[in-house]
Amino acid sequence: MQISTDKKTQPALAANEEKAISPRLEAWRSFKKNKLALTGATIVLFFIIVAICAPIIAPEGINDQKLPQRLLAPSADHWFGTDDFGRDIFSRVVYGARISLWVGFLAVLGSIVVGCLLGIIAGYYGKWIDALISRIFDIMLAFPSILLAIAIVAVLGPSLKNALIAIAIINIPNFGRLIRSRVLSVKEEEYIMAAKAIGMKDSRILLQHILPNSLAPIIVQGTLAIATAIIEAAALGFLGLGAEAPNPEWGKMLSDAKNFMIQAPWTMFFPGLAIMLTVLGFNLMGDGLRDALDPRMKN
Amino acid sequence: MPEILLKVDNLKKYFPISGGVFGKKVGDVRAVEEVSFFVNKGETLGLVGESGCGKSTTGRMLMRLIEPTAGEVVFEGNSLTNLNTTELRKVRKDMQMVFQDPFASLNPRHTVEKILEEPLIVHGMGRKKERKQKVKEMLEVVGLSSYHANRYPHQFSGGQRQRIGIARALMTRPKLIIADEPVSALDVSIQSQVLNLLKDLQKDLQLTYIFIAHDLGVVKYISDRVGVMYLGRLVEITDTEKLYENPLHPYTKALLSAVPVPDPDIQKERVLLEGDMPSPSNPPRGCAFHTRCTECMDICRTTRPQIREVEPGHFAACHLFQESEK
Numbered sequence: 310m311q312i313s314t315d316k317k318t319q320p321a322l323a324a325n326e327e328k329a330i331s332p333r334l335e336a337w338r339s340f341k342k343n344k345l346a347l348t349g350a351t352i353v354l355f356f357i358i359v360a361i362c363a364p365i366i367a368p369e370g371i372n373d374q375k376l377p378q379r380l381l382a383p384s385a386d387h388w389f390g391t392d393d394f395g396r397d398i399f400s401r402v403v404y405g406a407r408i409s410l411w412v413g414f415l416a417v418l419g420s421i422v423v424g425c426l427l428g429i430i431a432g433y434y435g436k437w438i439d440a441l442i443s444r445i446f447d448i449m450l451a452f453p454s455i456l457l458a459i460a461i462v463a464v465l466g467p468s469l470k471n472a473l474i475a476i477a478i479i480n481i482p483n484f485g486r487l488i489r490s491r492v493l494s495v496k497e498e499e500y501i502m503a504a505k506a507i508g509m510k511d512s513r514i515l516l517q518h519i520l521p522n523s524l525a526p527i528i529v530q531g532t533l534a535i536a537t538a539i540i541e542a543a544a545l546g547f548l549g550l551g552a553e554a555p556n557p558e559w560g561k562m563l564s565d566a567k568n569f570m571i572q573a574p575w576t577m578f579f580p581g582l583a584i585m586l587t588v589l590g591f592n593l594m595g596d597g598l599r600d601a602l603d604p605r606m607k608n
Numbered sequence: 609m610p611e612i613l614l615k616v617d618n619l620k621k622y623f624p625i626s627g628g629v630f631g632k633k634v635g636d637v638r639a640v641e642e643v644s645f646f647v648n649k650g651e652t653l654g655l656v657g658e659s660g661c662g663k664s665t666t667g668r669m670l671m672r673l674i675e676p677t678a679g680e681v682v683f684e685g686n687s688l689t690n691l692n693t694t695e696l697r698k699v700r701k702d703m704q705m706v707f708q709d710p711f712a713s714l715n716p717r718h719t720v721e722k723i724l725e726e727p728l729i730v731h732g733m734g735r736k737k738e739r740k741q742k743v744k745e746m747l748e749v750v751g752l753s754s755y756h757a758n759r760y761p762h763q764f765s766g767g768q769r770q771r772i773g774i775a776r777a778l779m780t781r782p783k784l785i786i787a788d789e790p791v792s793a794l795d796v797s798i799q800s801q802v803l804n805l806l807k808d809l810q811k812d813l814q815l816t817y818i819f820i821a822h823d824l825g826v827v828k829y830i831s832d833r834v835g836v837m838y839l840g841r842l843v844e845i846t847d848t849e850k851l852y853e854n855p856l857h858p859y860t861k862a863l864l865s866a867v868p869v870p871d872p873d874i875q876k877e878r879v880l881l882e883g884d885m886p887s888p889s890n891p892p893r894g895c896a897f898h899t900r901c902t903e904c905m906d907i908c909r910t911t912r913p914q915i916r917e918v919e920p921g922h923f924a925a926c927h928l929f930q931e932s933e934k
Contacts, residue, residue, distance in 0.1 A: 499712040507727045508700035
């Protein structure tokens with residue numbers, strides 16, 4: 310009897326044991342349990358789908374002007390109303406998602422790539438190169454970020470592309486410092502010493518051992534930074550330093566609408582709501598990711 | 609005459625202490641001072657001493673994971689001191705290290721297979737298929753199962769992880785293994801398993817060990833010869849039996865008298881040391897041990913004793929045994 314039960318349980322046990330729980334899988338499991346984070350991720354996903362399917366969703370083009378129908382209140386024909394040129398605000402907000410998300414993703418990606426490269430070099434090699442890179446970061450952080458962005462756009466000339474570049478540049482020191490501090494602690498870990506003892510090259514140690522173990526806070530910060538990047542893009546747009554005239558950038562729409570704020574509040578309300586929702590979505594998702602990826606939260 | 613695999617000559621490591629506003633160098637921590645010894649092929653040399661005596665630093669300097677301030681390490685007749693980084697990487701294939709903390713020495717984001725395969729990749733050994741096969745074989749050699757290959761380190765217990773650490777060190781078929789307190793983070797019952805594994809592997813693979821530990825019982829069990837370190841210096845080195853039967857240096861005597869004996873009826877004469885180990889940033893003049901020594905003489909306060917062969921194969925650094933020079 311004893312033997313027969315043993316035989317039954319043995320294969321099941323072995324199969325169960327073979328399952329590898331990767332750190333990534335573990336993080337996903339903890340993320341799934343977080344309701345707020347899931348809500349955030351859903352909002353983000355929703356806006357991504359809206360951005361991709363904009364031509365299908367939007368009933369009108371971004372620049373279809375119908376002057377007789379200017380400043381109409383929201384109705385069945387125009388869900389979000391129309392603006393001072395008689396353009397359908399719903400269509401413009403839908404297309405605006407493309408611009409904002411695109412700017413957010415690209416700018417953050419750019420600053421992560423550059424920031425990580427500089428931060429890893431500074432953290433791993435230390436000495437004068439660390440001092441040099443860190444001081445450059447300090448100087449950049451000494452300026453209020455939006456002021457620095459305005460200055461950069463002023464030099465490069467106002468356009469959406471230059472706004473994106475400016476936002477990427479002002480975010481570099483945040484990522485650089487974050488990854489530098491992670492590298493400083495990771496490089497003292499015994500498995501890095503072990504990697505050196507094995508005889509690995511620096512490049513391999515950096516890419517295969519230090520970088521993957523330093524990325525968790527970057528993913529979190531990156532998600533949160535997309536939210537700020539979207540706001541910064543909107544702010545630059547509002548100041549007339551971002552997207553050019555017919556482009557339905559949300560900040561630009563707010564800026565155009567501010568003259569009609571009293572008579573036609575919907576012209577401001579919906580682009581503003583869109584900004585708020587995307588930013589909220591990214592922030593909730595970022596918080597959830599932090600909880601899921603933070604090693605201190607693990608038992 | 610046994611063949612010498614590794615020879616260490618006058619090894620020193622000073623860590624600078626910086627202070628003041630501009631981080632000027634204000635002193636040195638003399639972690640390792642004038643350490644010289646040799647290791648024969650196929651033997652195990654134990655290095656013991658209390659924490660902070662420089663035994664781990666010595667171990668790391670042998671592989672140049674920490675750059676020595678001065679001194680020379682000769683491995684198989686070649687000096688390691690002047691090798692450039694590329695040459696050094698090649699030498700590391702032949703000398704590997706097992707680390708103390710099995711929870712920190714394995715990359716948490718790599719599977720066991722990747723951890724074990726990496727040394728082979730780094731040294732360009734074998735094709736993908738052969739490498740995977742070797743990983744599976746090595747897992748069996750160290751007492752794990754080949755199906756463990758796909759798991760991550762955090763899914764193992766401490767003892768199992770240390771087996772993985774040992775397997776990683778063995779992958780490139782090294783000649784010398786430097787084991788830096790490989791069992792001190794483990795439970796006593798697991799310690800003996802890992803020690804027996806190390807012994808078996810030594811026999812099967814003709815390995816040479818440098819075994820760093822603070823546990824005298826462990827060192828006695830595994831070592832052929834033992835070196836005792838105090839405040840960065842080697843104070844006594846000899847065959848294990850000689851050292852445990854007839855310790856010469858007063859520090860060794862004090863250390864050995866602190867080893868518990870599993871028999872309550874034996875009345876042991878304890879040599880109690882007073883005070884703490886002096887700071888290595890400000891070592892005492894003369895003999896480093898004179899501040900705590902029970903047999904301190906006048907000469908100990910002024911002159912540092914050189915390590916010399918007191919009897920064949922038994923070296924000690926103490927004025928008690930240097931009468932001929934006086």
